[in-house]
Amino acid sequence: MSSESLDISNYIYSKGNLLDEPQTYQKSPFLGIKFLKLYKQSRLDILNKLYISDHYFNYENFVANIQHKHTSNSTIELEHYLTYLLKESTPNPNSVDIVLKKFEVKKQLFTKYDLNFKEISNDFKFMRNYLLLAFLCIELYRKNHSLKYLNCCLKINDTVISQLFNLTSNDQKLLKYSIQNELDFIERLCIKKGINL
């Protein structure tokens, strides 16, 4: 990083309790290159804070080892639904988009939905679901470069970061992987667009 003094508290989009008071991202102001530098340093600071017992997170092993359980005929347990999609060789975009839209509209993911994907539980604080959706967005962005998925990943990471101190150690590992990939994508996009981050 440059020697320029940066106040990372100015990256406001992961501040507060974004589960109970979601960020709308509407009409965000343009603050120049400084904002991107603040964002990057904010993410790097989070990575430094995360407790990681293993130095290396293997995504393929994680996906192979997560348990997928069949859902009932009348309800969708979101964790199982997302786990099933992750275990596919290529996640089905249409199936992911259903959940992506749910998150983008409400910024909350509930633990249970009916077969029309209407929420039937009150619990939206199970953080694993957000991280599983972030992983799906990462895989789909990597494959088809649709900015819709990178956009969603950024918002998910903001939301999960706002709950940092409520995360389990396993979820912290997942968040670290999610942020590392997000940063890599953003840096590549900046290079492509001639922006020196």
Add this chain to the structure above:
Amino acid sequence: MNLGIILTPDERSKAYLQKIVKQKIHLDEIIFMNDHRIEPSYSSEIIELSRQAGFDISTPVKQTLISHEMSFHEFNFVDINNSSLVSYLSSVFIDVFIFTGGGILREPVLNSGPKFIHLHPGIVPNYRGSTCFYYSILDNNSCGVTAYFMDHKIDTGDIIYQKQFPKPTHQFIDEVYDAYIRSETLIDVLSNNMLYNGKFTKQNPSGETYFIIHPVLKHISILSCLS
């Protein structure tokens, strides 16, 4: 064909109305939805850029209406689905309204009689949804506008006309560029009588729908215009 416009006190409406006046395009009905918001103060840079884009962002909508002695019907809200507006729309003999605001039209409005045209800042079906110009700049270094007849879904109605624009060279996309590309497209539609020739295209149901852009991607998009 009787043509009307539904205005709101924002940059888009200013651009539409001022260019319609400039082009001497006749409007049979003007509705002004006015929530009496405080008019923003714009920098001289933004005002100058808007004038280069063919409109003056510092001139309120109502001022344009009054200074050109245009008759209009005013409502004290900006909700397109308000029942008072729906009743009024049912009572006027207008074939098509230009809709300048945002939001989804509900059944009562859609069934009120007139058709509604929207100028969406994205080339559908690949850029439906929100803040499409930012995504399009990132993907293609360009933007586009689609004029279409509104239905009960988002950005899925029959296409009247589509127009491409180069990406802007300034940062004021929300304030100036968005209003500029939409208003230029509208004038193309009206000046070339596209509403009369009946050549409208049904949309391919597949495509992509975008959600409000994250500030990080928004910044990359704007900075790519300035670099």
